[in-house]
Amino acid sequence: xxxxxxxxxxxxxxxxxxxxxxxxxxxxxxxxxxxxxxxxxxxxxxxxxxxxxxxxxxxxxxxxxxxxxxxxxxxxxxxxxxxxxxxxxxxxxxxxxxxxxxxxxxxxxxxxxxxxxxxxxxxxxxxxxxxxxxxxxxxxxxxxxxxxxxxx
Amino acid sequence: xxxxxxxxxxxxxxxxxxxxxxxxxxxxxxxxxxxxxxxxxxxxxxxxxxxxxxxxxxxxxxxxxxxxxxxxxxxxxxxxxxxxxxxxxxxxxxxxxxxxxxxxxxxxxxxxxxxxxxxxxxxxxxxxxxxxxxxxxxxxxxxxxxxxxxxx
Numbered sequence: 248x249x250x251x252x253x254x255x256x257x258x259x260x261x262x263x264x265x266x267x268x269x270x271x272x273x274x275x276x277x278x279x280x281x282x283x284x285x286x287x288x289x290x291x292x293x294x295x296x297x298x299x300x301x302x303x304x305x306x307x308x309x310x311x312x313x314x315x316x317x318x319x320x321x322x323x324x325x326x327x328x329x330x331x332x333x334x335x336x337x338x339x340x341x342x343x344x345x346x347x348x349x350x351x352x353x354x355x356x357x358x359x360x361x362x363x364x365x366x367x368x369x370x371x372x373x374x375x376x377x378x379x380x381x382x383x384x385x386x387x388x389x390x391x392x393x394x395x396x397x398x399x
Numbered sequence: 400x401x402x403x404x405x406x407x408x409x410x411x412x413x414x415x416x417x418x419x420x421x422x423x424x425x426x427x428x429x430x431x432x433x434x435x436x437x438x439x440x441x442x443x444x445x446x447x448x449x450x451x452x453x454x455x456x457x458x459x460x461x462x463x464x465x466x467x468x469x470x471x472x473x474x475x476x477x478x479x480x481x482x483x484x485x486x487x488x489x490x491x492x493x494x495x496x497x498x499x500x501x502x503x504x505x506x507x508x509x510x511x512x513x514x515x516x517x518x519x520x521x522x523x524x525x526x527x528x529x530x531x532x533x534x535x536x537x538x539x540x541x542x543x544x545x546x547x548x549x550x551x
Contacts, residue, residue, distance in 0.1 A: 253523075254516035256548030344549040350516055364406035364502055371523030396408030397496040
C-alpha cells in the first residue's frame with residue numbers, strides 16, 4: 248500500500264487545530280469552502296470542489312472515524328475519485344516546542360499513480376492553508392487554493 | 400521501499416526547468432544558496448544548509464546521474480543524513496498545456512519515519528520555490544525557505 252505523508256507545525260494549541268480538522272466550520276476555512284454533512288464520529292461529510300466559475304470539479308465523501316481524544320483524527324473516503332475510495336486520511340497531533348505538530352497521512356492508495364503525486368503536492372498546499380487559517384484566521388480553501396499544475 | 404512523490408507544473412519551456420535542476424547556478428536559486436561541486440554527469444555536488452545566523456544545519460552530497468536528454472534528472476545521495484544515503488532524487492519532465500510538468504521523486508527510503516514526512520512537506524515547499532525561480536527569476540533557497548515545523 249502507498250501512503251502520502253507530511254509533517255507540519257502550527258503555532259497554536261492542539262485544541263484549535265483539532266477544531267479546524269473536525270468541524271464543518273473549521274474544514275470550510277482551509278480545504279474547500281463547500282462542506283456539508285455530519286461532523287460527529289460515524290457521520291459523513293461531503294467536500295465539493297468547484298472551479299472559480301462555479302463548475303463542479305470533484306466531490307469526496309468522508310466518514311469521520313476520528314477518536315475524540317484531541318490526538319487522532321481519521322477519515323475514510325467512502326465516495327469520490329475511484330483512486331480515493333477506501334483510502335484513509337489521518338492526522339496525528341502532538342505538542343512540541345510550543346507548536347502543534349501534525350503528522351498527516353493519506354494512506355492505503357492501491358498504487359502510486361500520477362494522481363498520487365498530484366495529491367501529495369496538493370495536500371502540502373492545503374496543510375499550509377490549514378496553518379494560515381489557524382494562525383491568522385484566514386486560510387485558502389478551494390476555490391481560492393494555490394494551483395499547482397495543469398490539473399489544478 | 401518508500402517514495403516521496405510530487406507533481407508540479409511550471410509555466411516555462413522544459414529547457415529552462417532543466418537548467419534550474421542541473422547547473423550549480425540554477426540549483427543555488429531554489430534549493431540552497433550554498434552549492435559547490437561539479438554539475439556534469441558523474442560529478443558530485445555538495446548542498447549545505449545553514450540557519451539564518453550561519454550555523455551549519457545539514458549537508459548533502461549528490462552524485463549527478465541524470466540523462467542528458469532534457470527529460471530525466473537523477474541524483475544519488477552519497478553522503479548526508481543517514482536516512483538519505485543511498486536514496487535517489489528524480490525529476491521527470493514533460494510538456495503539457497503550455498507547462499513543464501515535473502514528476503518529482505525522492506525514492507528508496509528504507510522506511511517511512513517522521514523525517515520522511517518532514518522531507519515530503521519540505522520538498523513541496525522547495526518545488527514551489529523552484530517554480531517561483533523559473534517563472535519570476537527569484538526563488539526561496541535556504542536559508543530564505545519557508546519553515547514548516549519545529550525541525551525547520
